[in-house]
Amino acid sequence: MRFVNLAMQNGAPAELVLNTRDEKDRAAVYTRAFLPPQRLILLGGGHVSQPLSRYAADLEFDVVVVDDRPGFANAVRFPEAGKVVCDAFEHAIAELAITPYDFVCVITRGHRHDAACLRVLLAGNQPRYLGLIGSRRRTIELFKMLEEEGFDRAKIERIHTPIGIAIGAETPKEIAISILAELIQQRSSRSAERDGTRLALASHEPELLNYLSSNKEPCALAVVVEKSGSTPVPTGAVMAVNQLGGIVGTVGGGCGEHEIVKHALDVLRTGQARMIHLDMSNDVAEEEGMVCGGRMKVWIEPFSEE
Known part of the structure; x- marks a missing residue:
């Protein structure tokens, strides 16, 4: 995981680059942009x-x-x-x-x-x-x-x-x-990165970026990198989870998000990043009351500003 221009200096976008591996040790690179207010x-x-x-x-x-x-x-x-x-x-x-x-x-x-x-x-x-x-x-x-x-x-x-x-x-x-x-x-209009996939969501997320740039306590980042079917959030949805289970951001709410928080706490304990496959059949998005029947792949990794 690598953040580029986290402080969004000179009004330029920030980017989060994720170097992931799934359970079969297959590598993939994803990029999540954080665009300044246009x-x-x-x-x-x-x-x-x-x-x-x-x-x-x-x-x-x-x-x-x-x-x-x-x-x-x-x-x-x-x-x-x-x-x-x-x-x-x-x-x-x-x-x-x-x-x-x-x-x-x-x-x-x-x-x-x-x-x-x-x-x-x-x-x-x-x-x-x-x-x-x-x-x-x-x-x-x-x-x-x-x-x-x-x-x-x-x-x-x-x-x-x-x-x-x-x-x-x-x-x-x-x-x-x-x-x-x-x-x-x-x-x-955003094109795919030559070395990976650019995630759909590119919103500013000032609360999350401020938390990551000022927070000194350990936390894990969970990012939706792939989805299929009906899900409450697009790819690029991102959430920070601290050691007490507190969150900033969201990956959709409901039971699915609760499951991701549990995995994030385990990632913080072990220090080992992982890819989670989340089946949202019959789940209900907490905020929207929307019944979901899709699937999401969520990458979870300990966050370090370095």
Whole structure:
């Protein structure tokens, strides 16, 4: 077991790399990412941004809204946004310090500031996602102008436009949903590691990471590495268990989790990691009241920050 960037320095993701062996001594490598909260920067506080900000916040994006009009850039209009900036777009973008983990949507009023926003964005760090609202004809002309100004064609071609997934959206709420669908698609797109398997869940889990980085007492980590059928959690669900049986995180609750805690206590006593095959037939997930009929493979190993 190896943690990379447990403290999530510079806003970069943390990763847990598991080198496992099953009861037949077959080796497998699994990687569990812990992504920082994704920042969604909306450049423009118009009618599309309002529902988009609300929907995105519900899906755990850290929303930042930028507009140069006080009547559009305020907390009354965007109560769910983590930050609302009223400033010139170029200055606001520079102050926000775009990172490779950000999602940026350029949706300025009447497209008046699109070119100015893109000039600043293309000249700096590239976000994970950059989308531009507008017709194909207009964006083709804009991209041609930017390329003639000397901006990298490869960077320009990475811009998602027309923004959103084609669902025939017409109203501001429908357009917001189409954009959000593309954001979810981009956020969820993860490729398999060359040396193993990347687990499905990649949520931040701040309580767990804080516990692991500050805790000095022995504990074991239990991670769901494979599943089949109906289970209460996806692969990548992770739980820490201390010597008293106290837990941080979850691998699904119910009788199955209780069984994993017992195995984790034994792993702490013996110091020997192990793979547990958990049959959840007729088990009931404690939190959801959901009857499960699937199976999970859970890797349990003593945790060390070293």
